[in-house]
Amino acid sequence: MTKQSLAMAVSLALATLMGGCGGDDDATAPPAAAPTASTQLGVVEGSLSASGTMKQFLGIPYAAPPVGAFRWKAPQPPAAWTGTRAAKSFGPHCPQRDTSPMSAYGAAGGQEDCLYLNVFTPTSPGPHPVLVWIHGGAFQYGQGNGYLPARLAAQGVTVVTVNYRLGALGFLSHPALADEAGRAGNYGVMDQTQALRWVKANIAAFGGDPDQVTIAGQSAGAASVLTQLNTSHAAGLFHKAILQSGPVTDQPTGAAAQAGGAALAETAFACPNDANAAACLRALPLASIIDKQSAATFSATNAPNVDGEYLVRGNQAAVAEGRIAQVPVLIGNTTDEYTSLLAGEETAMNNVGVAPGSPASALRLPGSAGYINLLATDADLAARFTATFGAAGASVAALYPAAAYGGQRPLALSAAVTDSLFACGTRKAARQIAATGVPTYVYEFNDPDAPMALQAPVSFPFRSYHAAEIQYLFDLPSTARLNDAQKALAEDMVGYWSRFVKSRVGDPNAAGSSNWPRYDVTTEPVLQLRPAGSTVVNDFKAAHKCAVWTPGV
Structure with a gap:
């Protein structure tokens, strides 16, 4: 499950500061300069929070847009840019169905070009330890936008929030989409690993400490943290883990996930499992995918799978066998989860x-x-x-x-x-x-x-x-x-x-x-x-x- 799409406005300029030199010489001080950071791909310009106590850099790409030929492929590095890129507004969230009026966990709409992250960091000099937050939402809903960490930043923590591919776009496993070794799916959790690589390479530019990174998440976000603990691809990219309300379960085998994905593609998307399946799937309009990936039809394929390479064993088995990353863990749940x-x-x-979208009065x-x-x-x-x-x-x-x-x-x-x-x-x-x-x-x-x-x-x-x-x-x-x-x-x-x-x-x-x-x-x-x-x-x-x-x- 996931949290509501939050409509919290971010102030992009400081209030005017009044300085006094006495008498008629009082004057207005110029606004503080917008913060900047030099990443490996280019310079970004962020803003200060409304209180002026936290720097924020929003909508930074950490991977190439997963569109066209990159739909249902592992994330690719983003392109560099020249000049200074504005990082003052959130990037598009990943596509998902609207869950209102039943709840506000989902965020209707979204774009496939959604692999963006946000950095919130103290105004004081670093290096600050880093918390990377992975949102929940049953791997079908949610976004990194809206988790504003002012109180965590006030404690000297740099916080990164992340979007990752959801639903069928993030986890559809299908024989026609398999790589040369026959592996498919896991795109959403691969996105998370790619975001951690970005943090490792770039967070120092924002005042964060790349050698002191904690990954954290709730619900599917906690399951994602456990997946990062389980995959060798994330080794060395983090140093502690926080798991909030995440069921510790095993994942389907790659074969089972691909069989479920093939059935879904044929019944929901009208793409038979034949030589044209990959082209059929990649030609699907985005709206059609989102409209037809209901929880009922997608339940067999909306999670990571044990593909033998990104994951070589399920999360439950990895924990039981002591095969997860050996880092400090903070873990727990709420008393009345269900x-x-x-x-x-x-x-x-x-x-x-x-x-969907009706007012609460309805x-x-x-x-x-x-x-x-x-x-x-x-x-x-x-x-x-x-x-x-x-x-x-x-x-x-x-x-x-x-x-x-x-x-x-x-x-x-x-x-x-x-x-x-x-x-x-x-x-x-x-x-x-x-x-x-x-x-x-x-x-x-x-x-x-x-x-x-x-x-x-x-x-x-x-x-x-x-x-x-x-x-x-x-x-x-x-x-x-x-x-x-x-x-x-x-x-x-x-x-x-x-x-x-x-x-x-x-x-x-x-x-x-x-x-x-x-x-x-x-x-x-x-x-x-x-x-x-x-x-x-x-x-x-x-x-x-x-x-x-x-x-x-």
């Missing part, structure tokens, strides 16, 4: 026929006439447990009775899926990573009143939903809605994250902060991040019933 997905279902039930809201609650009866809940967990559905339902969740049936189901898909998988991965001797820090974000600005209200609370923590780290419109206790939590989180990034050994602690112990497999300390005061808990396994979901671990 509520937002169930809320999306309820909203869809109540807004059949509401066209939505049917809880309490209005005819509103339908998701899982309205005990029978509905029992059937859903069976549909989700198969033969184990009844026994799982017994472990998560609705009565334990205030009678809110969606919260009972959400707890079961959160534990099985997120919490216990995160715990298992943390144990496996820590067992190799890698410094590992584990958190759980638990604010049941986190502001929700991405989806319409439903009949049950979102609580600590998937993506809730991002507004505490980045400056989003909803960040302004945090109350005083939540602002204090946000300040703590920015401190922990920035100290992890700045420490060469990946230690998020500092004098005066609540101690966050390094994870070990005996005591299993997890820092629970809460507005009432963050505390270390040691009962994560029991609280999330991990003996059921990851037996023997």
Whole structure:
């Protein structure tokens, strides 16, 4: 899942500064010069943030436009330019479907020429440690634009946000698109690796330290971070990793991905798997690809695949075997990951026929006439447990009775899926990573009143939903809605994250902060991040019933 497309305007000029020499000699000082940086491909001119405390360089190309013959190929180096290139506005985001009015996670439209990144850096001299942020969105939605990191930059961190190819354009694996060795797909994660190469080669020009880079992401962004940990192509390009709410799963084999891609191409795009398939696919209008790559038809091919070269094993297997990059890791999840997905279902039930892009006033809201609650009866809940967990559905339902969740049936189901898909998988991965001797820090974000600005209200609370923590780290419109206790939590989180990034050994602690112990497999300390005061808990396994979901671990 991903965050909303943010409409935060970036001020491109400083306010006039008034200087006083006394009497009638007062005069207006000239505006500060726009910041510039010399990359290996040319000079870019950025701007200062509205507060004047952060330099920002927006819409910098890190790869050639993946269009025409470059559609469904590994990213190519970008072309150099002469003169000074303006870097004062975001580049186009990658093409995707519009998810509104159901949510604001997607950003409608986009262009294939979308491989741009943004650099936000302190105004103070560097070198500053670097955080590269990879957005989430199920590999189908999202953009690097809008994650404004003013508070992270204020802590002395240079932040880079990245666009990468999404959906079929980023991950379609098809025999006709295969290279000489028969490999296809993985274009979106190859883009991420290419962006890391750009950072390695150019970030010093912006005041960043190329020898102190942390990669971070949420949801599909966290899965992407794990993929970068897993591929040898990213070796040496980063030094620490942050994974927020990313399921630790294996990827399909290259053969399975290509079979799924061939089926999709024929059924959705009308391109049979024959000698003309590649030409047919590359001739498809962009709008046709985006319109027809629904989640249902694209589910078999919307993720990286084990192609034997970019990825030689799945992410889960790589973690279990200790074959990921041996760098410090900060990893965690939210307490109620799955509520937002169930809320999306309820909203869809109540807004059949509401066209994408319709105003919020067109939505049917809880309490209005005819509103339908998701899982309205005990029978509905029992059937859903069976549909989700198969033969184990009844026994799982017994472990998560609705009565334990205030009678809110969606919260009972959400707890079961959160534990099985997120919490216990995160715990298992943390144990496996820590067992190799890698410094590992584990958190759980638990604010049941986190502001929700991405989806319409439903009949049950979102609580600590998937993506809730991002507004505490980045400056989003909803960040302004945090109350005083939540602002204090946000300040703590920015401190922990920035100290992890700045420490060469990946230690998020500092004098005066609540101690966050390094994870070990005996005591299993997890820092629970809460507005009432963050505390270390040691009962994560029991609280999330991990003996059921990851037996023997």
